[in-house]
Amino acid sequence: MSKVAVVTGAARGIGAGTAARLAADGFAVAIVDLDEAACKDAVDAIAAAGGTAIAVGCNVTDENQVAAAFERIAAELGSVDVLVNNAGVLRDNLLFKMSVDDWDLVMSVHLKGAFLCTREAQKYMVKQKSGKIVNTSSVSALGARGQANYSAAKMGIQGLTRTLAMELGPFGINVNAVAPGFIVTEMTDATAARVGVSPEEFRAEAAKITPLRRVGEPADIANVVSFLVSDDASFVTGQTIYVDGGRRL
Template identity: 55%
Template structure:
């Protein structure tokens, strides 16, 4: 039986790169996203030389939506044994002007969504006797001015990752987190525009502060996720791995 992966928030950016990389490994991939047309476009753009791909709509912050999406994946592709919790949003603001609604949205999508998806998918992993959960954190988990909500959510994901690794290890399920630094995506381009810079200008400024003197690309994250989702990483669990072009304090 082919392995089946779910990648949330995979209509674009890092999620799409991860989905495409897993497909190259011959894994069947469900592209889950809150934007169904974008998810369908992502699936249509993948090279079909590897596994099968399908698009499924989901709101990861809604428990019913998550259950329905996971059931749909199981019906279409088979029981999922790989979960990549990538879906995320930002609503940046200093704490003085951060609205409760923006706090709730970021926590709900990034942290609650990771919990709900993992809870639903690990039921299938337990039956399979095998599983891989890879959560997307961020170097912002250690704190970043203007991102109290996002930093709190990502720090929560890192704590959740370590706890789940303890709980799910006896079921032969590994749980790890990947914490990217600056990666060139639509999200970081939007943040640059909000600051009054072009994406290229902002990337150049950030690259000057990175030891490798470049910003990350979605494929940099996708390669590591593919490793963590493989049998080669069978003794790696509960780890937070930074992908930032240099050390993270």
């Protein structure tokens, strides 16, 4: 029976790219997103490539929905071996314009979501004395104008990662994080629209200030996640790997 990977925020973007890569690596994948119907394209793409995937609708900030989602995943796919906490939202604004609701939503999806999903996943991993957890941070953790909420949440992810590595390591569970730089997704395209430029212009400007002179693709993140959940990374835990083309060196 295939090992099972759960990827949140996986209907599109980095999550979908990661789910596809893990399916190609031989995992049965649970594609979790707020809208189950929105997961169809990602599930179909994996199936077309010969992989196994199911769509699971879940609000990762809702304790009951998260518990039900993991129960369903374990029942349908057999176990929970890998968790990628990738669900996220943006509500960018300068501090004096930022609403409490925008602060709370970003904190809740990124941090509470990762907490709730990890708490459920570890029940299965502790029992089987093995597991891999990868959390999605960001280069914005190092500070980004107009992203006080997002930056704080993404640095919080790094603290959560280190602490969980300490707590779960004795049970054979590795916990790491990836911190993407500029990745071509619907989210970054939406940011381009918000600041009044085309996606192509936005990407070109980002590439100019990146040492590798290009922007990233979801596959660039998925490749690193693939390594972190593999046996090759069995002695790596508590780390945050920046995958940003050198942009924040």
